[in-house]
Amino acid sequence: xxxxxxKLQILQAIVADFIYSAExxxxxxxxxxxDMGLSPATIRNEMSDLEEMGYLTHPHxxxxxxxxxxxYRLYVDQMMRSSELPDERKMMISRSxxxxxxxxxxxIEKAARLLSEITNLVSFAITPSSSxxxxxxxxxxxxxxxxxxxxxxxxxxxxxxxxxxLGCHYTEExxxxxxxxxxxxxxxxxxxxxxxxxxxxxxxxxLSALDRLTGxxxxxxxxxxxxxxxxxxxxxxxxxxxxxxxxSDVEKARNFLNLLQQKDHITSVLVNRDNGLIITIGDxxxxxxxxxxxTADYRVNGRLVGKLGVIGPTRMRxxxxxxxxxxxxxxxxxxxxxxxxxxx
Amino acid sequence: xxxxxxKLQILQAIVADFIYSAExxxxxxxxxxxDMGLSPATIRNEMSDLEEMGYLTHPHxxxxxxxxxxxYRLYVDQMMRSSELPDERKMMISRSxxxxxxxxxxxIEKAARLLSEITNLVSFAITPSSSxxxxxxxxxxxxxxxxxxxxxxxxxxxxxxxxxxLGCHYTEExxxxxxxxxxxxxxxxxxxxxxxxxxxxxxxxxLSALDRLTGxxxxxxxxxxxxxxxxxxxxxxxxxxxxxxxxSDVEKARNFLNLLQQKDHITSVLVNRDNGLIITIGDxxxxxxxxxxxTADYRVNGRLVGKLGVIGPTRMRxxxxxxxxxxxxxxxxxxxxxxxxxxx
DNA sequence: GTTAGCACTCTTTGCTCTGGAGTGCTAACA
DNA sequence: TGTTAGCACTCCAGAGCAAAGAGTGCTAAC
Numbered sequence: 001x002x003x004x005x006x007k008l009q010i011l012q013a014i015v016a017d018f019i020y021s022a023e024x025x026x027x028x029x030x031x032x033x034x035d036m037g038l039s040p041a042t043i044r045n046e047m048s049d050l051e052e053m054g055y056l057t058h059p060h061x062x063x064x065x066x067x068x069x070x071x072y073r074l075y076v077d078q079m080m081r082s083s084e085l086p087d088e089r090k091m092m093i094s095r096s097x098x099x100x101x102x103x104x105x106x107x108i109e110k111a112a113r114l115l116s117e118i119t120n121l122v123s124f125a126i127t128p129s130s131s132x133x134x135x136x137x138x139x140x141x142x143x144x145x146x147x148x149x150x151x152x153x154x155x156x157x158x159x160x161x162x163x164x165x166l167g168c169h170y171t172e173e174x175x176x177x178x179x180x181x182x183x184x185x186x187x188x189x190x191x192x193x194x195x196x197x198x199x200x201x202x203x204x205x206x207l208s209a210l211d212r213l214t215g216x217x218x219x220x221x222x223x224x225x226x227x228x229x230x231x232x233x234x235x236x237x238x239x240x241x242x243x244x245x246x247x248s249d250v251e252k253a254r255n256f257l258n259l260l261q262q263k264d265h266i267t268s269v270l271v272n273r274d275n276g277l278i279i280t281i282g283d284x285x286x287x288x289x290x291x292x293x294x295t296a297d298y299r300v301n302g303r304l305v306g307k308l309g310v311i312g313p314t315r316m317r318x319x320x321x322x323x324x325x326x327x328x329x330x331x332x333x334x335x336x337x338x339x340x341x342x343x344x
Numbered sequence: 345x346x347x348x349x350x351k352l353q354i355l356q357a358i359v360a361d362f363i364y365s366a367e368x369x370x371x372x373x374x375x376x377x378x379d380m381g382l383s384p385a386t387i388r389n390e391m392s393d394l395e396e397m398g399y400l401t402h403p404h405x406x407x408x409x410x411x412x413x414x415x416y417r418l419y420v421d422q423m424m425r426s427s428e429l430p431d432e433r434k435m436m437i438s439r440s441x442x443x444x445x446x447x448x449x450x451x452i453e454k455a456a457r458l459l460s461e462i463t464n465l466v467s468f469a470i471t472p473s474s475s476x477x478x479x480x481x482x483x484x485x486x487x488x489x490x491x492x493x494x495x496x497x498x499x500x501x502x503x504x505x506x507x508x509x510l511g512c513h514y515t516e517e518x519x520x521x522x523x524x525x526x527x528x529x530x531x532x533x534x535x536x537x538x539x540x541x542x543x544x545x546x547x548x549x550x551l552s553a554l555d556r557l558t559g560x561x562x563x564x565x566x567x568x569x570x571x572x573x574x575x576x577x578x579x580x581x582x583x584x585x586x587x588x589x590x591x592s593d594v595e596k597a598r599n600f601l602n603l604l605q606q607k608d609h610i611t612s613v614l615v616n617r618d619n620g621l622i623i624t625i626g627d628x629x630x631x632x633x634x635x636x637x638x639t640a641d642y643r644v645n646g647r648l649v650g651k652l653g654v655i656g657p658t659r660m661r662x663x664x665x666x667x668x669x670x671x672x673x674x675x676x677x678x679x680x681x682x683x684x685x686x687x688x
Numbered sequence: 689g690t691t692a693g694c695a696c697t698c699t700t701t702g703c704t705c706t707g708g709a710g711t712g713c714t715a716a717c718a
Numbered sequence: 719t720g721t722t723a724g725c726a727c728t729c730c731a732g733a734g735c736a737a738a739g740a741g742t743g744c745t746a747a748c
Binding site: 024026027028040041044045047048058061062063064 | 739740741742743
């Protein structure tokens with residue numbers, strides 16, 4: 001059977017209607033609301049065909065039709081026209097995001113919040129992993145008798161620090177030497193490179209006199225580097241799902257929320273998605289079968305890539321939401337593209 | 345009317361039963377389950393008295409009785425016997441908390457998670473404000489041409505850093521001078537003290553040659569100090585509320601969740617609570633009238649005070665939950681009481 | 689190829705009825 | 719005088735049922 005122009009039109013109308021109403025769409029509704037000069041009976045025939053082709057389903061005999069995942073896929077790929085955001089919304093977004101533009105983490109957090117407020121969906125954002133960041137300084141600073149602070153500054157302006165509790169005493173001179181040696185050895189190398197090196201071995205020659213200090217600091221050093229490999233996950237808008245007809249059943253809502261709580265899982269899903277504006281629908285998500293995800297990436301220093309997106313029922317305003325996400329990620333990329341450029 | 349021994353016994357039975365069942369308790373239930381040699385009729389009479397005295401309420405004529413806030417208060421103050429945690433639970437808690445004992449933030453986060461898992465309630469924890477911490481070092485470190493890192497180390501081992509984007513260039517020598525001058529001027533002073541000083545004025549003499557750098561750094565310095573005054577709030581176990589009969593209505597659940605999302609509000613409620621193990625019930629909470637809160641404080645460096653607690657319906661296992669919270673806060677206090685003591 | 693008409697299906701809503709749980713009162717009992 | 723058995727009464731929850739409404743699928747006519 002062929003998917004002719006008229007079938008497409010009808011399918012589009014059904015999808016559009018269902019996205020807003022969340023109710024199965026009947027032939028009469030389409031005939032009335034979307035004036036295409038066809039009687040309900042004709043539309044019924046077409047709907048029947050569309051169902052046979054797998055684009056529509058039927059909750060029960062006397063209910064209207066509901067779009068299938070396949071229908072949404074078609075809608076997203078061929079029928080959806082990208083919607084331009086109204087200027088006031090653009091301005092609102094830019095303003096909100098630029099308020100905190102100095103720090104990536106806070107901007108990302110803000111973006112997630114804003115996104116869930118605008119879309120009424122659950123939003124999430126991940127920060128880029130710093131695996132490709134290059135180390136710039138390593139600094140050990142005294143705190144008290146037995147505690148020092150290990151500070152790592154990387155070339156993209158990220159700073160990580162950890163308190164290190166030593167089992168021994170130290171002198172400030174020793175800290176200075178060790179800072180210098182470590183900086184000298186690791187400067188310019190990426191985080192992942194350093195982690196594959198035999199760090200103790202590398203430092204051995206220069207620091208033979210400082211065995212105990214080295215032994216105490218290196219594990220913390222490695223831990224901190226490992227932490228830099230991790231990505232942070234922000235999520236927002238959990239409560240929105242309680243307003244969706246799809247989750248009016250508390251049991252379902254709880255299951256979904258519990259799934260979303262598994263941050264490690266969500267993170268890995270996000271990290272493994274392709275870059276660009278990506279829309280995955282229903283079954284296309286290995287888990288989360290009843291959901292759609294829209295994500296887009298943003299760039300930091302033209303290199304590191306984080307992601308921003310939403311998750312919600314397959315019944316989703318794909319076009320509008322894509323535009324919002326795209327606008328936000330572009331905005332963030334612009335702000336953080338080149339370090340030090342966006343002086344206030 | 346007098347609240348005699350028998351009335352107390354009956355009330356205790358009703359409270360205990362309702363805490364577990366969440367169903368209004370009838371006279372027959374009490375007579376059967378809590379063998380006190382009284383017929384349902386007698387118990388009915390006593391219940392009627394208790395209702396008149398304000399300890400019980402009556403959803404409708406033919407329903408059982410439900411304890412009032414006043415009853416819970418009495419229960420907590422006089423009838424509840426403090427429950428000792430089983431050893432395995434104690435061990436589990438200690439082990440979990442000590443895994444990450446190096447850093448306060450992560451321990452607190454872990455504690456909140458653990459608490460919500462154990463109690464099936466919404467848990468929260470706030471970190472202490474650093475207002476009384478004394479500054480130890482102030483350090484400016486170069487990142488790139490126009491960016492430096494401002495790092496503040498305080499005597500309790502906390503480290504705060506901020507990236508500062510300068511409008512001008514700098515030399516490393518200038519950074520060193522400025523670090524030294526700032527450290528010299530502010531070392532040993534508390535965060536709140538420094539914030540009340542006229543910082544520019546204080547630095548003017550020593551840094552007259554570095555006007556532009558000072559102008560760029562001081563605002564960031566103040567911002568960072570202000571951030572140190574803030575307390576962090578962790579919450580966990582949101583989804584638990586969807587399992588409570590009190591919130592089986594999605595509408596109610598949503599309202600409650602929305603309330604909990606207002607982190608500023610929750611934070612201020614927590615900060616303003618007294619120290620020690622505090623239980624507030626229903627009406628005693630200005631907002632959150634249908635809820636009870638249990639909180640306890642923990643100490644860091646014998647001085648700074650953070651809090652850990654739960655929020656849930658007034659129907660709550662007060663005794664057991666208090667014990668868990670108490671045990672956790674004691675554990676945290678012990679770990680962080682004296683800096684540098686808990687060497688691994 | 690399109691459409692009007694109609695029988696049929698299924699859900700939703702409102703209504704009534706019934707059983708069960710529980711109270712409150714009264715009168716009898718110890 | 720306190721306790722208890724008995725009973726009428728209340729209210730809710732659930733079952734069953736009818737009617738209304740929305741929608742389909744089929745057929746026959748246009």
